[in-house]
Amino acid sequence: MIKSVLASIPTYSMSCFKLSTGLCKRIQSALTRFWWDTKPGKRKMCWLAWGKLTRPKNQGGLGFQEIQSFNNSLLAKLSWRILTKPDCLLSRILKGKYCRDTDFLNVPITSSTSHGWRGILIGRDLLKTNLGKVIGDGKDTSLWNDPWLSLEHPTRPTGPPNLHDKDLRVSAIIREQTGEWNQEEIQKILPHQSHLIRPIRPSKKGAPDAYIWLPTKTGVYSVKTGYYAAMLQQEE
Secondary structure: OHHHHHOOOOHHHHOOOOOOHHHHHHHHHHHHHHHHOOEOOEOOOOOOOHHHHOOOHHHOOOOOOOHHHHHHHHHHHHHHHHHHOOOOHHHHHHHHHHOOOOOHHHOOOOOOOOHHHHHHHHHHHHHHOOEEEEOOOOOOOEOOOOOOOOOOOOOOOOOOOOHHHOOOEHHHHEOOOOOOEOHHHHHHHOHHHHHHHOOOOOOOOOOOOEEEEOOOOOOOOOHHHHHHHHHHHHHO
16 A cells, blocks of 8 residues: 555656655655554554665565655656657757756756756756767767767766867767768777777668667666666665
8 A cells, every 4th residue: 555555646746846855754754654553643663764664675675665766766757858859848848948058968956946947957867877878870979978888887988088079979980971980080089998889880871869768678768767776876
């Protein structure tokens, strides 16, 4: 009942807004009391800390959801939609208002940030911990700033870059005629990363680059994997 009913009640609100720490603690307290107390008004001792109960079953816990991490993982789903579907109505409205001069992935959270937009940016920050880029034609991927070197971990080329190539795109090291890597340019710009670049296969048909969520096989963000990423982030 805790997993299927009590923990599900605030899900809609958590998918839209970042709940305050105090409210998360009140929800956690309600779940804790339901688990340990035998009847209303009669409080019993909690024999295990909430942190242990939220561990996965294969780690000795009961798999209860940690409220703040679950909240962040739901918000990250909204951020994923904005990031991967820039032409949808939600993306166009929010990015038109808040991202006029800065890319969505780099918009800072300030003291004047609205509550709703702050929640989306918190979800975005969770996405960035395991965000990768699949190379198509290389035109939409920064050579130095985007995580495109690995499909397992967010990996960027090590710098610092030279002044004349700091703004290069990955397309600068791809032969336009064949869609294959330009080995001469790689040896000139990224000689120490050539062993990571060689296994990557750019699109020979000119497909655009795309963001992927690295913990899933499909590359599409899921709340389940986002929750585990949020839990790891909280432990760190």
